[in-house]
Amino acid sequence: MSPHLNAIILAGGSGTRFWPASRRRRPKQLLPLAGRPDESLIAATVRRIEPLVPPERVWIATGATLVDATAAALPRVPRAHVLAEPVARNTAPCIGWATSTIARLDPDAVVAVLPADHFIADEPAFRDVLARAVTAAEGGWLTTIGIVPTRPETGYGYIEVGDAVAEGVRAAVRFIEKPDRRRAEELVATGRYLWNAGMFFYRARVMKEAIARHLPALAAGLARIDGAAATGDEPRALAEVFPSLPSISIDHGVMEKAERIAVVPGQFGWNDVGSWEVAWEMAPHDAHHNAVPDGSVTIDATGNLVKDLSRGASSKRWALVGVHDLVIVETDDAVLVVPRSRVQDVRAVVDLLQEREETERL
């Protein structure tokens, strides 16, 4: 792959859906929620692109409070590549700043932007699709990957596919916000819409031009940061400028407006690991659909997820008798028990702890 290829891993996240495992200081991407039992989602993200992008060309965009934990999770990524946003301003400022940073070192850089917290089952197939997207980006296209839908999902945005522009690469006609159920069914039925998985590929130069054209306020801010970086004064400029940048997603701010947008359709067992229910689906199961620690005793128990992340987990024996379709998650300082069908209500627990000001458990 091109020595100009860099990756930006988007690693923000608030950590409510996976409470008590996820916390403000330990959001979803830092947890081993799918795939290898001891590998965090972000570590898997970096590892699976390694044949195409070595760790020394990987950049992480994250929040200031997460820098240490993120760097610790990725020992092979240079510490200086862990970029701390002073405040969260959605994806456009963050991608813009990271892209500028890369372009300062390599003006001919090609960039792959990838979320830190997704799971991909078929990694070789993913790398093939990624390589194709990079090739399109090298050709000047602002490129995304579109996941071939497997259900009328209302939780994702969709991308309408147009004509082929290269082998396996299609023009992207438009981006569509999360639809309601009926609309989602219509979209999927046409066969012309793909899920927007938040992955973007572009020449750094092309993205900077697109930002200059469609988000001039952002471009101006990034120019100030660039200028300060030239005199070694980036941290102060960043702290001053970043909060004033427009809070907008790269989808809205750039992709929906720019020309020459391409999409590479992909099918590689993608999953955004959106809830404990999904974590159960993706975990290895026993014959009774339980995803429980090794050695557990289950008697007439089916469909349960037990995730024990506490320090004593390895020497603890779980015994489930006569219970079905439960999610049980234990950490050193909290335990959650909820039916799989109600995992969305975890948010209510986090809200309640917030009201109580139990900040140490948020």
Place this chain on the structure above:
Amino acid sequence: MSPHLNAIILAGGSGTRFWPASRRRRPKQLLPLAGRPDESLIAATVRRIEPLVPPERVWIATGATLVDATAAALPRVPRAHVLAEPVARNTAPCIGWATSTIARLDPDAVVAVLPADHFIADEPAFRDVLARAVTAAEGGWLTTIGIVPTRPETGYGYIEVGDAVAEGVRAAVRFIEKPDRRRAEELVATGRYLWNAGMFFYRARVMKEAIARHLPALAAGLARIDGAAATGDEPRALAEVFPSLPSISIDHGVMEKAERIAVVPGQFGWNDVGSWEVAWEMAPHDAHHNAVPDGSVTIDATGNLVKDLSRGASSKRWALVGVHDLVIVETDDAVLVVPRSRVQDVRAVVDLLQEREETERL
């Protein structure tokens, strides 16, 4: 109360029904399963009779493997009063030996035999009944306490009540084994039957005579142990003699056969704490019938028992969402999750661990 009054607390127990809290080395009576949150059942047993029997006249009959833990749970009971049965031979040998031991020190002793693992809600009422039973025992009666039934329980034996022999004291006509459901309903309907709660009161001399008459093999064995004790050789005699003693309960071996058997009817919130279901019933509840650790988050959750006996319990937050009528018990090395309606199946977990030879968790 009489300075001749001694108490024998029966503290054997195998510890399966309250797994994982109870273990072979930490059976039910050593756990705080009802009443004060930090008081084991055996400590409560000793404390509640203290106005009548001071700790220095309390004796504990337990198994050899439980001596240390039992002594630690009862720091005010003299260590020499913790009597270790070399092997379990049911209650007659154990009560016989403890009674002989007491009689050596005080031939005029009066003895109260009490189970270590029951709960009593109304302690003053219990002491009144106990005092009445002791008075009957002083009058030469082999006396028991009969609990006024509140339901047609099939898990207890029953005692048929005869004529009054003193104020609040009735002759016991006969002892009846655990009945089936229909028989239990009949017994309770007559109003002439009380639950056998396994409490016995007698003059040591009277019990020794009754054993000599009805269990001569036991009497002979106890005589050998007594003889050895006189020459300081009790431990060896005990180890030799005890395994050969007849394994029989005091109910079968003596009470059902002897004459002058009395029963004192009692109503004092007695409960034998027979299962996690009962532990839930007896625990303090919130408005939604949850018995959960302080500070727990419960959202649309009702009728649950959470018992966290692990070391980190005090700093752990339990969150229950949308779950009902569950029992969850955690210790340092095990967690049990079972519906309240199926707590009897805990035995199956213990059986399975035994099959697996996970002895450290039994």
